[in-house]
Amino acid sequence: MTNMQAAEVRTTCPYCGVGCGVLAKVAADGEVSVRGDPDHPANFGRLCSKGSALAETLGLEERLLHPEIRGRRAGWDEALDLVASTFSGTIAEHGPDSAAFYVSGQLLTEDYYVANKLMKGFIGSANIDTNSRLCMASSVAGHRRAFGSDTVPGTYEDLELADLVVLVGSNLAWCHPVLYQRIAAAKEKRPGMKVVLVDPRRTMTADIADLHLAIAPDGDVALFLGLLAFLAEREALDRAYIAAHTTGFEEALAAASELGMAEIARRSGLDEEMLLRFFALFAETPKTVTVYSQGVNQSASGTDKVNAIINCHLATGRIGRPGAGPFSVTGQPNAMGGREVGGLANMLAAHMEIENPVHRDRVRRFWNAPTVAEKPGLKAVDMFRAVADGRIKALWIMATNPVDSMPDADVVEAAIKVCPFVVVSDVSAEADTIRHAHVKLPAAAWGEKDGTVTNSERRISRQRPFLPMPGEARPDWWIIAEVGKRMGFEEAFSHTSPAEIFAEHAALSGFENGGERDFDIGVHADVGAGAYEELEPFQWPAPATGSTPLWPAGHLPLKGGDQPASAVSPIAGVAEGATRLKLPISPLEGEMAGRPEGSGGDFTQSSITPTPARRADPLLKGERKAASRFFADGGFYTLDRKARFVAVGPTAETRPGDEYPLILNTGRVRDHWHTMTRTGQSPRLSQHLAEPFVEIHPADAARRGIGDADIVRVSSTRGDVLVRALLTGRQRQGSVFAPMHWTDRFSSRGRIDALVAPLTDAISGQPALKHAAVRTEKFPARAFGFAVTSQRPVSIDADYWALARCRHGWRVELAFAEEKTDWAAFAQTLFGADEGAELLAYHDRDAGQHRIAAFDGDRLAGALFAAPGPVAVSRGWAADQLGETHAGQRSRFRIVAGRAGADRPDAGAMVCSCFSVGANQIAAAVAAGCASVEAIGEVLKAGTNCGSCRSEIRAIVNAGRVQAAE
Incomplete structure (x- = not known):
């Protein structure tokens, strides 16, 4: 611990896919502080609100600290033996496909790699999928259809170099704030830069938008079909690029041309004037980047949306060039790393294809595995269907909370409850999913983990530990490897450090590659512990110099010692202004057959402002780093090395019916993350939006008799929830928006994904989380309440409640179908106050007003404010009273009155x-x-x-x- 405290530790943020560098420091008294790393090329010192509050999320209050078996504490050996023997016995009796792993973008690459290796190479099933299926699977499928590989062509630098940034289905200001700020700063420096926002909601991102296209739900395909036809009509195509580097253009254009402008307008929900403004702006701006995220991916037509966007960039040659290209931004810190190791059920490690026998044989030989899964496994939605119907009998869930995050969440929970054997390895002891586990395994958390993550621009960065692992927590890779050993695969899972796993991962990426595959970090194949510890952020590809060595069949590369990597990346020291770099390629068997010898994977280079020097980069020897881009001069990863235009038709129209007339769009808020197992621990992050809500257009609300701050029941064919109404003109009429963060730990009935049907994209398997038919109705509350309490309530007897942390305790929003007959008794139970606590109360029964405060000595144990309508009291002021001393009656009466003194102005929301x-x-x-x-x-x-x-x-x-x- 002493050496960890000696200096700031360079690590990487565990939130979104931006991959910001963080400097973490532990003071002598154990207090942790964090700040942005000014030298990290993803954020240059910036952090978002969540990243800035990371130190507030490291408490042990809700940590799982010891293994448990069926509710009792157990030792690691007993727990691991049980997991290994149960999985082995299930597989022996029912076959490999009776087992499944459901993993997470919260895992580090090294964790992901070992899990994928165990399931696909040694268990012999591809039943391993990830919660990244819920956020970026459509992007992966679209990339593979167009490029022949899951390649993100551009870099963050392109967002600043572009003259036009088109944001499609991306609330960048709240979901990727650091990228938003990079664009905002570039726009401020170059006022001529334009930003177009394509989103049904006028989100906070619209603040920098020159044009907001309030598109109809699932209108994106029609929009980009219209754009492609417009580009052809205005002769704004790059015919030379199309001819030299693509196939299928005429078919794609014919499909796009079937819709006239009137039909494009109808399907997109945009008037023709707005469409033409956008089309003309795109056509006349060569340096255009289209950034897309969940609004595109989370759709039953998500893959077609992705390809409709890519088609427009291929048609104009705007790909892989500085300031130009399609750009997918991921939602999780290591969604990209999971893709690299084959964490998806339909992929192999190192961007190889599970359907390809040559790739399967290559991976099998490299791993010296008995077999490699021969067909894709079950994707997330289908996996939990198989759990429900009994096909999957042993399920291991790692670092994720599907009871809240999966569509049809109630059915998913029911499936997990009846599964014969469920293992959950996680940080939280209180998450909604882990309560159903037969075996609970305590995993290391951020601040304790040691490994790598890959961000949305293909940049690999280190997560380094600065805290010891508490209790008996262990790294995920260690837990998985120990189970692998106990299943009889000791040699294959003999890793002793994340550095060894990373070296093996890097070696596999370069194994028999020679430029055949986009993902290649073979330069790190012999990285040692010392070089791994000092590893600087770098972008792939980073192949070994010269032809990639071919490891002998059945031979694993040596695990690195302490020697630094001997090879230097071929992108090191690229001169400013250099444009192309040829990768050597060798003709290989299988899908490589027939390629011209030497037709390597080209990618372009552009100069970039060098990262401020801090110490010599062990990979690049301190040289200027170049931003790597793909495909400006072709070199795609298809058989003929040409990109594929994909002919897509307009999305099949699904109109809401009379019973469920509104379209529900689910998403995120600024200060919370996923299911709040981390951000829910931060008082600061819990104050911006402290309860589940639904955004409704005022006109839609008026038709249903819903007022601002009313409690609303939102219902679908799958179930219903209770949330607070937020009336706003930012919301498109006919649609509503609700965040997906609230769980049974923080609300009475706020699990939004319980409303979403398990409808998926036929190609990617990604759920349509942005498109569910719902109805809204005012909940007939007879009383509302707001409370603050120094202790977390054990139980809350209310029809609606929402909990949020504050600095000295908890705040609680309440609503009741019937008024309480004894408010004082309710308050005492809510506060958990002792019988000796002093109660001070005010009741106006005619007006329905009740205010009760309980004091434990000079401290406020809790205060409750009840009224017939939404309670008008300053939440921040009331919460602050939990930290004050209240010795005098005047101070106590002020609490019951619900008013701050003149010397304590209310800060407001x-x-x-x-x-x-x-x-x-x-x-x-x-x-x-x-x-x-x-x-x-x-x-x-x-x-x-x-x-x-x-x-x-x-x-x-x-x-x-x-x-x-x-």
Whole structure:
């Protein structure tokens, strides 16, 4: 621990796919502090609100610290023996496909690699899939159809170099805030740069958009079909690129031309004038990047959407060039790393194909495995169907929470409950999924993990430990390897460190590659422990110099010692302005047969501002680093090395019916992450949006008698939830939006994915989480409540409740179908107050107003405010009272009155989480003369860190201007 405390540790953020560098430091008293790494090329020191609050999420309060078997504490040997023997026995009796692993983009690459190796190479089934299936599988399928490989062609630098950035189905400001800030900063420097936002909602990302296309749900294919036809009509195509580097253009254009402009407008929900503005802007701007995310991928037609976008870039040659290309941004920190090791059920490791016998044989020989799975396994939705119907009898869930995150979540939970044997390895002891596990295995958390992750621009970075593993927690790779040994595969799983696993992973990427495959980090095949520890962030490809060595059949590469890598990446020291680099390629058997010898995988290079020097890069010897891009001069990974245009037709129209007339779009909020097992521990992150909600257009709400802040029942054919109504003109009429974060741990009935049918894209298997038919109705609440309590409530007797952490305890939102007959008794139970606690109460039964406070000595144990409608009391002020001393009656009466003193102005609803600045503070600064977001930043610091609150600040500033004008 002493050496960990000696200096800041360079690691990588565990949230989204941006992959920001983090500097973490442990003080002598054990307090952890984090800041952005100014030298990391993904973020250059920036962190979002979630990243800035990482130190607040490291507590052990809800950690799983010891193995458990059926609810009792067990030792590691007993638990691992049981897992290994049960899986082995199940496989022996029912075959390899009776077992399954469901893994996660929260795993490090080394963890992912070992899990994939065990299931596909030694168990012999491909029944391993990942929660990344829920966020980027359609992008993978679209890449493979177009490029012959799952290749992201561009880099983050392209977002800053582009003259036009098209954001499709991506609320970048809230979901990838650091990339949003990089674009915003570039736009500020070059005002001529344009941003187009394609999204049914006017999200906070619209703050930097020059044009917002409020597209109809699933209207994206029609939009990009219309664009392709327009580009051809206006002769804005790159005919030379099409002829030299692609096939299938005429068929794709014919399919796109079947729809006239009127039909494009109808299907996209956009008027023709808006369409033509966008089409013309795209046509006349050569340096265009199209960034797409979950709004594209999470659809029953997600793969077609991806290919419709890629078609437009191939048709204009806008791919792999500085400032131009299609760009998929991933939702998880290691979704890309999982793709690299074959973490998806339909892929092999190192971007090889499970359907290809040559690839299977290659992987089998490299692993010296008894077999390799011969067919794709079950994708996530189908996997849990197989759990439900009994085909899968042994299930291992790693680092994810499918009871909340899967579509048809109630059915998924029921399936897990009846599965004969369920293992969960996780950090949290309280997640909704782990409560159904027969065996619980405590895994290492961020801050304790040691390994690598890959971000959305193919950049591999290290996650390094700066905290010891608590209790009996162990790394995921170690847990999996120990099970592999106990199943009889000791030699194959004899790894002793993540450095050894990474070296093996790197060696497999270069094994019999020679440029055949895009993913190649063979330069690290003999990385040792010392070089691995010092590994700098780098982008792939990073092949070994010269022809890739071919390992003899059945021979595993030596595990690296302490020697540094002997080979140097061929991209090292590329001169500024260099444009192409040939990779050597050898004609190989199978799908490589017939390729011209030497027709290697080309990729372009562009100069990039060098990373500020801090120490010599062991890979690049301190040389200037170049941003690697693919496909500017062709070199795709298909048989003929040409890209494939994919002829796609318009999405089949699914109109909501009379019973369920609205389209539900699920997604994320700014300060929470997935199912809140991490962010739910941070008081700061829990204050921005503290309860589950549904965004409804005011016109839709009025038709249903729903008012702002009412409790709303949202129902589908799968079930119903209770959430708070948020009326906003940002929401498209006919659609509603609800975040997916709330679970049974934090709300009474807020599990939004329980509403979503298990409808998937036929090609990618990705669920249509953005498109569920629902209805909304006002919940007939007779009473509402708000409470603060120093202890987490054990049980809450309310029809609607939502919990959120605050600095000194918990805050609780409440609603009741019937008014309580004894509010004091309810309050005491809620607070968990002792019988000796002093109660102070105010009741106006005629008005339905009740206020109760309980004091334990001079400290506030809890306070409850109840009313016939949504309670009007400052949440932040009330929560702060839990940390105050209340010795005098005046202070206590003030709590019951629900009013702050004149000396304690109410900060208002949280706007800037990074610096804990509320809406009232910003409004006061505006009234005092601050007339811009920048001025607010100078006075309050709000908006000066991650910047994801800047659009909210701007709205407050603009509202203040309007009031002043009146």
